[in-house]
Amino acid sequence: MAQLAAPDTVRRISGVDDSPTSRAVVPLVGARELVHAAGLLTSRRKSIWAWTRVAGDAMDLASLGMAIAHRGGRRRRRLVAVTGAVVGITVVDLLTAVQATRTKAVRGSREGGFMELTATTTIRKPPPTVYAFWRDLGNLPTFMAHLEEIRTTGDRTSHWSAGAPFGKNVEWDAEIVDEAPGEKIAWRSTGNADVPNAGTVRFGPAPDGVSTEVHVVLSYDIPGGAVGKAVARYFGEEPHQQLDDDLRRLKQVLETGEVVRSEGAPWGKRARKEFPQRPAQPLSDSEFAKGAQA
């Protein structure tokens, strides 16, 4: 912000000349960094934003390099110090960008096709308790944001429905294909599922002797067509984040008995989008009524 509000001061401090070019460039650089901050905080495509930062850093380095070449004495020393720091920041940005890109490549496609998701959490309850909660499949919609309802239809069979998020109802039958009480449940969709899917959850004791480590693997075979598109769009946003948040809510429900709500994110498991949020102030009557339905 200083580069926008007081460009002259900033130029003086960092040893840049007061020239028409610098007068134009310094505020621009300031504006650029603010756009990055906003991008990194709100965008789902963080890797792109991280790369634009690297590009920005390279720009800083180039201009600082040019400035150093034309300076001597104390101002040169000051510039050299600033340059050293910018090099450091560039390295960090570069690493972030590479990492973000790599993560994205692993995280499946936006256009459909086979997608596998994994997530894990530790819950401070013993494995038999966590297992029993999950085995009662009707509990799953209390923490899985995209599930509307699971109806048990037999010892190992059930009917699942996922509602609003897909823009239309998606339903399928599922069966438990493998099970070890207290340790593992594996299931898959059966028949003509719109979105063929399968999952495995393992429950293992944590080293503290009290808690359970929960490992989940979900896989979806996202088809083409309208449903496929809707599903891909839904999961394509941040599929890993979805599953991580689901497990966070599982932990909340098992440990505290409820999904915690705040005035900024008042709809519990329905708060599937972190942005935009409402201001953190108490709910009005109509907002409260909306929450009661949710």
Next chain:
Amino acid sequence: MRANTWAGRNKVKVRDVPDPRILNERDAIVRITSTAICGSDLHLVDGYVPTMQDGDVMGHEFMGEVIEVGRSVDPDRLRVGDRVVVPFPIACGVCGACAAELYSCCENSNPNAGIAEKMFGHPVAGIFGYSHLTGGFAGGQAQYARVPFADVGPLKIESELTDEQVLFLSDILPTGYMGAEMCDIQSTDVVAVWGAGPVGQFAMDSARMLGAAKVIAIDKEPYRLQMAERAGHTPVNFEEVDVRSRLLELTGGRGPDKCIDAVGMESSHGSAPIHAYDRVKQAVRSETERPHALRQAIMSCRSGGIVSVIGVYGGFLDKFPAGAWMNRALTLRTGQCHVQRYMEPLLRRIERGDIDPTRVITHTLPLDQAERGFEIFKNKQDNCEKVVLKP
């Protein structure tokens, strides 16, 4: 109800907002009798902490009377009519972090854990009125507040102590105390505290209470240094003397045994060029902190000493003196205060008269004058140290 809200960078506004209601079954609603403006509120107002929104209710230090409880609140722990001080971190009391008494790292109380995780690697607890990064909970600079997990955090006050004597148990007193406790203070220790704001003052008092031989206060505001001096601490004005030389002089060349950074991200302790460097990087968001106090503490601390950080940092900092830290065997300890851990024992200390929290209060204003309160506190006008607001 009336509430003090964030209204954009450098702006707060007292407005009418809906009354809070029970959203979770372990919530309670508290009618607030006293609340305060905290130094870390300034980071929110200054815009250095991201994810604030226009209309967010501010404030994380408050106390009052319970007027409603949710269905699952344990009646043995909390009932309507109880007088309570509310700790700023919201903690569930049962997760791994809470079981380890790391309440400000509670794993279940932040509905925006996903965002916090991206910023911090792992999520942190929800905090009242403290950005959406810490959950987007409405704050306590208001007539009423909703308190989640109300049967875990809030401390019942059953004695005749005044609001002013117990209010700061919500944050700054335990925070200052934890800063000193993390120093493992020995009777031979000289403890230097950067920042003579309210938290710094309580860190100094706590260091003394825990048996330090000498406590040094570092600041630039003469009135804050005088306040520390009146409490028996040794003042050092960093605008008048070179801090490191003065500290060496006061410690026979050893450097302070223990150093407490009670300043945090908006430090102005540095030399002009490095301060300018940090301000620029911070302003353009490529560095979020101005960590002079921390750098100076690490450079000044005696070899093998402890640097305890209770000033608030939000993101990333540059030019961390890792060489000094590593080569001179320093220990760095830090954390948002795990308030719940300290409330009860500190209440006993207040009752015994070991510590007097009221000594930092310089201003008491009605809630409707919160904007003025922020103004004088931020600009250190009128010798302002701590502002208490009365809804």
